[in-house]
Amino acid sequence: MDLPAYLKRQTTRVDDALDRFLPDEERMPHLLHKAMRYSIFAGGKRIRPILLLAASEAVGGQSDRVLYAASALEMIHTYSLIHDDLPAMDNDDLRRGRPTSHKVFGEAHAILAGDALLTEAFALLTDPGDDFAVAPAVQLRVANIIARAAGAAGMVGGQIVDMESEGGGDELDLPTVEYIHTHKTGALIRAAVEVGAILGGADQRTFKALSRYGELAGLAFQIADDILDVVGDQDVVGKDIGSDEARGKATYVALFGLSEAQSRADELRDMALETLESLGEKAEPLRQIVNFIVARTS
Amino acid sequence: MDLPAYLKRQTTRVDDALDRFLPDEERMPHLLHKAMRYSIFAGGKRIRPILLLAASEAVGGQSDRVLYAASALEMIHTYSLIHDDLPAMDNDDLRRGRPTSHKVFGEAHAILAGDALLTEAFALLTDPGDDFAVAPAVQLRVANIIARAAGAAGMVGGQIVDMESEGGGDELDLPTVEYIHTHKTGALIRAAVEVGAILGGADQRTFKALSRYGELAGLAFQIADDILDVVGDQDVVGKDIGSDEARGKATYVALFGLSEAQSRADELRDMALETLESLGEKAEPLRQIVNFIVARTS
Numbered sequence: 001m002d003l004p005a006y007l008k009r010q011t012t013r014v015d016d017a018l019d020r021f022l023p024d025e026e027r028m029p030h031l032l033h034k035a036m037r038y039s040i041f042a043g044g045k046r047i048r049p050i051l052l053l054a055a056s057e058a059v060g061g062q063s064d065r066v067l068y069a070a071s072a073l074e075m076i077h078t079y080s081l082i083h084d085d086l087p088a089m090d091n092d093d094l095r096r097g098r099p100t101s102h103k104v105f106g107e108a109h110a111i112l113a114g115d116a117l118l119t120e121a122f123a124l125l126t127d128p129g130d131d132f133a134v135a136p137a138v139q140l141r142v143a144n145i146i147a148r149a150a151g152a153a154g155m156v157g158g159q160i161v162d163m164e165s166e167g168g169g170d171e172l173d174l175p176t177v178e179y180i181h182t183h184k185t186g187a188l189i190r191a192a193v194e195v196g197a198i199l200g201g202a203d204q205r206t207f208k209a210l211s212r213y214g215e216l217a218g219l220a221f222q223i224a225d226d227i228l229d230v231v232g233d234q235d236v237v238g239k240d241i242g243s244d245e246a247r248g249k250a251t252y253v254a255l256f257g258l259s260e261a262q263s264r265a266d267e268l269r270d271m272a273l274e275t276l277e278s279l280g281e282k283a284e285p286l287r288q289i290v291n292f293i294v295a296r297t298s
Numbered sequence: 299m300d301l302p303a304y305l306k307r308q309t310t311r312v313d314d315a316l317d318r319f320l321p322d323e324e325r326m327p328h329l330l331h332k333a334m335r336y337s338i339f340a341g342g343k344r345i346r347p348i349l350l351l352a353a354s355e356a357v358g359g360q361s362d363r364v365l366y367a368a369s370a371l372e373m374i375h376t377y378s379l380i381h382d383d384l385p386a387m388d389n390d391d392l393r394r395g396r397p398t399s400h401k402v403f404g405e406a407h408a409i410l411a412g413d414a415l416l417t418e419a420f421a422l423l424t425d426p427g428d429d430f431a432v433a434p435a436v437q438l439r440v441a442n443i444i445a446r447a448a449g450a451a452g453m454v455g456g457q458i459v460d461m462e463s464e465g466g467g468d469e470l471d472l473p474t475v476e477y478i479h480t481h482k483t484g485a486l487i488r489a490a491v492e493v494g495a496i497l498g499g500a501d502q503r504t505f506k507a508l509s510r511y512g513e514l515a516g517l518a519f520q521i522a523d524d525i526l527d528v529v530g531d532q533d534v535v536g537k538d539i540g541s542d543e544a545r546g547k548a549t550y551v552a553l554f555g556l557s558e559a560q561s562r563a564d565e566l567r568d569m570a571l572e573t574l575e576s577l578g579e580k581a582e583p584l585r586q587i588v589n590f591i592v593a594r595t596s
Binding site: 023028029031032033036079083086088089106107108109111112114115116118119120122123125126127128135136137139140141143144147148150151152153156157159160161163164179 | 321326327329330331334377381384386387404405406407409410412413414416417418420421423424425426433434435437438439441442445446448449450451454455457458459461462477
């Protein structure tokens with residue numbers, strides 16, 4: 001299969017859905033809606049929503065009824081980037097090569113745009129509209145998986161430990177790095193795959209296999225991210241290179257070096273591929289995506 | 299009825315539920331959980347969750363199954379206070395007489411504690427656990443009402459317009475003040491009453507009456523808040539007095555003066571009481587609460 005064409009097609013579906021679900025800039029309060037859209041349409045790779053779509057397709061789901069959850073996931077991911085970039089957090093001026101939200105709209109608007117994106121995600125996940133005909137119990141389960149993955153026991157917990165680990169130097173240990181990886185990035189990526197499986201109608205055994213795929217792909221993604229922060233091309237990655245080391249961040253590379261980190265990413269990819277063995281041709285996008293995650297340059 | 303005893307009893311129920319639903323400080327990440335609990339247990343009046351409980355009782359609901367939604371509402375209210383107090387927003391050092399979250403834990407932890415409270419609220423609202431036996435479709439509707447009330451079309455929208463209105467001086471107009479009132483505070487108070495009505499099993503006509511009660515009580519609450527910012531006792535209110543005027547905020551008092559603002563609050567209270575006429579003795583707490591809202595001193 002042609003992965004670039006697949007990613008492009010899915011990105012267009014996700015972008016169209018996001019445009020439909022986000023409040024219009026013409027509506028009050030204009031600047032809030034403008035800030036929300038600025039960060040959503042800032043050239044993200046849409047990895048999480050595309051994994052959700054691919055997981056749904058891998059179990060035979062084909063309908064557009066997954067797009068509400070895919071859009072909500074991208075809103076949550078985007079809010080986390082806006083807050084992460086704030087002066088009190090990572091203090092980043094650039095994201096994907098463009099000025100960050102607080103540089104364009106000011107800190108207060110950036111904080112509130114993040115808050116609004118997170119809240120709108122849950123408004124969408126709990127919308128009983130007939131746009132998407134998902135059984136209420138299933139819709140609740142989907143919303144709950146995403147909320148747990150995004151909260152104190154998931155992404156936010158990972159962000160806090162990541163921040164607290166800065167400047168840890170020799171104190172860095174593998175349990176801390178693994179906590180950060182499984183929570184900060186891993187939780188939402190795993191949730192994406194799990195939600196795709198549920199909405200696609202996976203049986204319990206297939207759900208478990210895909211959940212494991214999501215876990216492994218999420219870990220591989222974060223290690224690849226850490227590697228890119230060392231060896232990436234700044235113009236391609238779109239953010240400062242070397243910032244993890246400058247901040248003394250707890251990364252896999254800091255702990256084991258580049259070569260060992262790349263081996264670990266490759267190993268995780270192979271394990272992720274194994275979980276898909278029983279799924280046949282329909283899981284080909286999931287296979288190619290985990291290859292892409294480990295080999296990506298941005 | 300004895301309103302102080304009623305408020306005290308309901309506050310204890312809400313506090314116990316919040317303690318049960320919030321992550322333990324002993325669990326990692328400790329400082330995040332500590333910051334979440336610090337602001338939740340900072341002496342808030344619990345107006346929103348108590349209105350939810352009172353609305354449920356007004357239509358005959360008596361069970362504890364409303365406590366999950368009451369707790370989620372208070373988490374959302376508390377997150378909004380934490381973010382509102384940040385240096386980039388209102389830059390307040392005191393809240394209810396205690397140092398604000400960012401003064402105690404630092405800005406980054408305050409931002410993330412707010413994010414975590416908002417997310418945990420939705421984890422709770424969508425939890426399919428058998429602790430509370432609410433039908434999935436009803437639970438979804440409840441979560442959706444709260445998400446809409448808290449987001450860009452509700453509370454966050456009101457906060458942004460409130461902030462943008464600062465220093466507006468002679469430009470302040472009634473539509474702006476009303477937008478702020480109905481969105482910033484009104485939306486969540488109305489949602490509290492609506493959710494109580496739904497979980498208590500209200501029929502459509504009673505739901506509409508209670509929704510109107512919530513709308514009116516929310517407006518009265520915000521006008522009373524604006525009045526307190528001028529005439530309140532700083533030690534009793536627990537935050538700086540006169541800060542609205544110093545910032546040139548768009549308030550009802552700034553537009554019409556104290557006397558007219560008090561008349562308007564009284565008028566809204568009377569209208570709110572009218573909506574309860576068909577509800578009899580069981581709605582007595584709702585009657586007393588709207589009296590309290592308009593006459594309160596803190």
